[in-house]
Amino acid sequence: MRVAENVILSGLYVYPIKSCAGISLQRSDLNATGLRHDRRWMLVDETGEFMSQRAHPRMALISTRLAPEHLIVGAPGMPELEIPLQQGPGNLIDVRVFGDTNRGTLVDGEADRWFSEFLEFPCRLVHKPDDDLRLIDSFYAERGDQVGFADGFAFLLISEASLEDLNGRLEDPLSMNRFRPNFVVSGCGPYAEDGWSRLRIGDVPFRVAEACPRCAITTVDQRTGARGKEPLRTLATYRKSDGEVFFGRNLIHDSLGTVRVGDPIETTPR
Numbered sequence: 001m002r003v004a005e006n007v008i009l010s011g012l013y014v015y016p017i018k019s020c021a022g023i024s025l026q027r028s029d030l031n032a033t034g035l036r037h038d039r040r041w042m043l044v045d046e047t048g049e050f051m052s053q054r055a056h057p058r059m060a061l062i063s064t065r066l067a068p069e070h071l072i073v074g075a076p077g078m079p080e081l082e083i084p085l086q087q088g089p090g091n092l093i094d095v096r097v098f099g100d101t102n103r104g105t106l107v108d109g110e111a112d113r114w115f116s117e118f119l120e121f122p123c124r125l126v127h128k129p130d131d132d133l134r135l136i137d138s139f140y141a142e143r144g145d146q147v148g149f150a151d152g153f154a155f156l157l158i159s160e161a162s163l164e165d166l167n168g169r170l171e172d173p174l175s176m177n178r179f180r181p182n183f184v185v186s187g188c189g190p191y192a193e194d195g196w197s198r199l200r201i202g203d204v205p206f207r208v209a210e211a212c213p214r215c216a217i218t219t220v221d222q223r224t225g226a227r228g229k230e231p232l233r234t235l236a237t238y239r240k241s242d243g244e245v246f247f248g249r250n251l252i253h254d255s256l257g258t259v260r261v262g263d264p265i266e267t268t269p270r
Contacts (some may be wrong), residue, residue, distance in 0.1 A: 007192075007265040009201050010160060011176065011184030014038040016071050017125075018149045019052035020062040021222065022180060027260040030204060030253055033128070033146045034154030035182060037066065041083070042104065042149040043115055043123045048095045050149070053217045056119055057225045075118045083107060087127040095126055097149060103132040136252060140209035145252050153250035156212055157183040157193055162247065165190035169234050177222045178231065179214070179248055185265055193249040197270040202263035205254040208270070211246040218247075 015022040016037045028035045043051040043059070053059045063074045066085075073081040087105055095104040104126025106112075111125040128134075128148050136145040136153060147154045158181040167173035176184055183201065185193070196208045214235065220227050235245045 006187035007185055007267070008187055009183060009259060009261055009263045009265060010186040011181070012259065012261050013180075013182055013184075015180060016041055016064045016066070017062065017073070018042040018050065019056075019059045019217070020064055020073075021060065022177065023064055023066060025261075027258060029258050030256050032256075033134075033148040034150065034253070035259075037071070037085070038154070038182065039149040040128050041071070041107070042095065042097070042126055042128070043119075044093075044095050044104065044126055046122055046124075048093055048104075050095065050097045051119075051121075051123055053220050054215060056121065057220045057227050058119055060220050060222045060225045062115075062118065073114070078114065078118050081111060081114045083111060083125075090127075092129070093124075093126065097134075098151060100134055100137075102134050103129055105129055138209050138250075138252070140207050140252055142252075153209060153252065155183060155206065155251035155253065156181045156248050157185060157208075157251055158248040159188050159190070159193050160184060160186045161188055161190040161192065166231060166235065166247070169238075170230055172230070174231055175222075178218050178220075180217070181248060183251070183259075187265075195270050196249070196267045198268040199251075200266040201259045202257070204257040204259055206251040207254060209250040209252050212248040212250055213244040214247050 012025045013022045014035050014037050018039050061075055065072045069085055070082040090105040092103045092105055094101055107125040107127055116122050134147055136147050158179055163176055199206050218231055232245055235247055239246050
């Protein structure tokens with residue numbers, strides 16, 4: 001492994017409720033399923049299928065912030081909703097994320113009513129039980145690698161240089177929140193992340209897994225919930241392979257620990 005000169009962790013984000021707004025952090029501990037509090041809650045429809053900005057772009061307007069004992073949720077025109085960070089035993093239902101069927105603990109009726117009213121769609125809020133494992137399905141996965149309610153991997157990394165390169169091709173530059181990364185890195189060239197096989201952020205080692213295929217969520221303005229055509233239209237001109245558009249790289253962690261903004265990053269070439 002080598003130290004990539006001046007490459008550091010410049011941004012760190014968690015998304016407590018799948019497909020709702022994220023939270024910028026200065027540090028975060030890792031657990032078995034990823035960053036603490038990341039994608040531990042999820043909205044599901046009446047059949048238990050996960051909901052996202054793909055079909056419900058207004059989810060972008062649902063904000064989250066962490067308090068000592070609660071997750072505080074807000075949205076335009078809605079009172080704040082407090083959700084306990086520690087979820088006790090509750091009613092379990094089957095939930096589905098991209099073909100994986102797992103269990104979700106229903107939070108409570110108040111939360112269900114809050115989200116259903118704002119999204120104008122009947123839904124329920126569930127929390128992921130610690131004892132219900134969802135294993136990573138990947139060529140890069142090893143026995144016991146887990147993920148929470150994220151699409152398929154616990155971590156997504158994008159370099160600032162990759163976004164700068166994309167923005168140089170766009171008429172209207174986009175912010176990084178369009179791509180919902182966990183880790184943002186600076187100090188490397190555009191798409192350098194595609195050439196790494198392993199990396200270490202501070203003291204925590206990671207395997208660099210599949211490139212991330214991008215979906216319609218990237219076309220949703222995270223400030224307004226409005227949908228457009230970019231960046232997928234432009235990305236498809238130079239980042240398309242086998243019918244998919246790729247931007248960013250998924251990671252799998254090899255140990256627990258703490259990551260911090262400013263941590264140096266060591267990389268191993270692919």
